[in-house]
Amino acid sequence: MYMKDFHKDRSQLILIAEDNAGDRCLIEEATREIAVSFQLRFVSDGVELLEYLNREEPYQDDGLHPIPNLIILDHHMPRKNGLETLKALKQHEKWNRIPVIAYSTSQNQDVIGKYYQHGVSAYIEKKTELSELLDTIRFIEDFWFRIVNLPNPYSFW
């Protein structure tokens, strides 16, 4: 295990935009099972994600709705899909510093290429089997929370 000053730091937050309630439950179940070191919040699509960051109703309270260190976007979402949301984030003078991971069941190389063109940090395949999802979440935790240094969003907020 990567030992660099690592301790279970619950202050790191992942904000996930996912419209499918079943998938949200599965992800929550998986993170409970692993007892992950990060906090997890959900919004139901890209529009809601932008409302969250914008501090719009009902997200005004910073203590209850902290700014995330990492954002995860589902590709297929109503209103604003993952790619459109990514573009909006990367055009914003502050949010463009928050790394974004996109996920989808689609492995279309054109779609993946577009995500990278618009500044996604990484693109991962969506898992719907609990056992596979557990592996993916473990890997995200090991890499993105123990090896990578994520930005402190309040240093530029």
Add this chain to the structure above:
Amino acid sequence: MDQHLSLWLIEDNMAIANLIPIALEDALLLPVDYRHFETGEAFSEAFHLIRSLAAPMPSLILLDMNLPDSNGLRLLSEVRQYADRISLPVIMFSSHQNEDLISMSYFQGANAFIEKPFDYDELMEILNGCISFWGNKRFS
């Protein structure tokens, strides 16, 4: 995308530069196209040559933050100013971390910011993670 995995390292510390191909072989057990550049200038030259030839870019770049002749952030923005190369994964590699440096790296379009490893095991973990997430640009 089953293209051959290629990694470029821009790093003036030869200890790390020499360890990486060994670690890559350990981690992957398959040949990796590895190129090392000791200076920002050498990297810059190779990058612009590849661009002008429209030859394939590396799968992934590990870019040292502090180079004798340049700094990593400047090279990162040089890479990112070409729209056709914006999708190239660049991982910043730094021996010290502070919030501004981390924040600036993501602002300039780094895919990730990683502190340099203390030992071989850590280096292996870093490379394993980088290859999993960016080796073929899709983690599955």
